[in-house]
Amino acid sequence: xxxxxxxxxxxxxxxxxxxxxxxxxxxxxxxxxxxxxxxxxxxxxxxxxxxxxxxxxxxxxxxxxxxxxxxxxxxxxxxxxxxxxxxxxxxxxxxxxxxxxxxxxxxxxxxxxxxxxxxxxxxxxxxxxxxxxxxxxxxxxxxxxxxxxxxxxxxxxxxxxxxxxxxxxxxxxxxxxxxxxxxxxxxxxxxxxxxxxxxxxxxxxxxxxxxxxxx
Numbered sequence: 001x002x003x004x005x006x007x008x009x010x011x012x013x014x015x016x017x018x019x020x021x022x023x024x025x026x027x028x029x030x031x032x033x034x035x036x037x038x039x040x041x042x043x044x045x046x047x048x049x050x051x052x053x054x055x056x057x058x059x060x061x062x063x064x065x066x067x068x069x070x071x072x073x074x075x076x077x078x079x080x081x082x083x084x085x086x087x088x089x090x091x092x093x094x095x096x097x098x099x100x101x102x103x104x105x106x107x108x109x110x111x112x113x114x115x116x117x118x119x120x121x122x123x124x125x126x127x128x129x130x131x132x133x134x135x136x137x138x139x140x141x142x143x144x145x146x147x148x149x150x151x152x153x154x155x156x157x158x159x160x161x162x163x164x165x166x167x168x169x170x171x172x173x174x175x176x177x178x179x180x181x182x183x184x185x186x187x188x189x190x191x192x193x194x195x196x197x198x199x200x201x202x203x204x205x206x207x208x209x210x211x212x213x214x215x
Contacts, residue, residue, distance in 0.1 A: 034157050079179040089165040096162040107151040119152050123159045130163035138211035
């Protein structure tokens with residue numbers, strides 16, 4: 001029986017039979033002229049091909065890993081931008097509060113007066129309607145039994161102006177929380193996958209398979 005195996009540009013013929021009652025195996029090796037060129041080492045060629053394949057696997061994993069780093073940095077940049085917006089809004093609110101305090105002193109309204117306490121309730125109602133508070137007054141009708149004073153009207157105008165900055169702070173807080181969660185989630189997924197370690201293992205398998213093929 002004759003068995004022929006072609007590998008790496010070689011024809012390996014194995015003739016099997018019997019002689020004097022004993023099994024006999026004859027091996028003949030012949031190289032194909034079209035498979036190798038003069039001066040070309042098929043073993044070195046196969047190893048170089050394996051090295052290129054192994055490097056491609058590692059390179060792709062590295063690129064993917066860098067892409068993950070870029071995504072994390074993008075979330076961190078977004079967090080920093082939201083944080084700056086929040087700082088700007090807080091500064092604007094602080095300035096408005098100073099203006100309200102200066103107005104109170106100018107109008108001669110005592111901080112413990114009923115007029116001031118009523119104003120605080122009116123501001124709470126205004127903030128709720130402007131979407132910057134989750135809960136409003138339990139009895140709105142009671143606070144509106146009295147007509148607004150000139151001081152209260154001006155103070156409410158300032159408070160209404162600050163509502164936009166308060167909404168900005170709430171949006172920033174929500175966004176910052178989301179960005180922190182995104183970064184944590186990506187880092188956790190990275191720990192689960194071990195992409196670079198797996199890629200190195202795959203590269204080693206490619207080289208081992210090439211060595212076995214050469215042998």
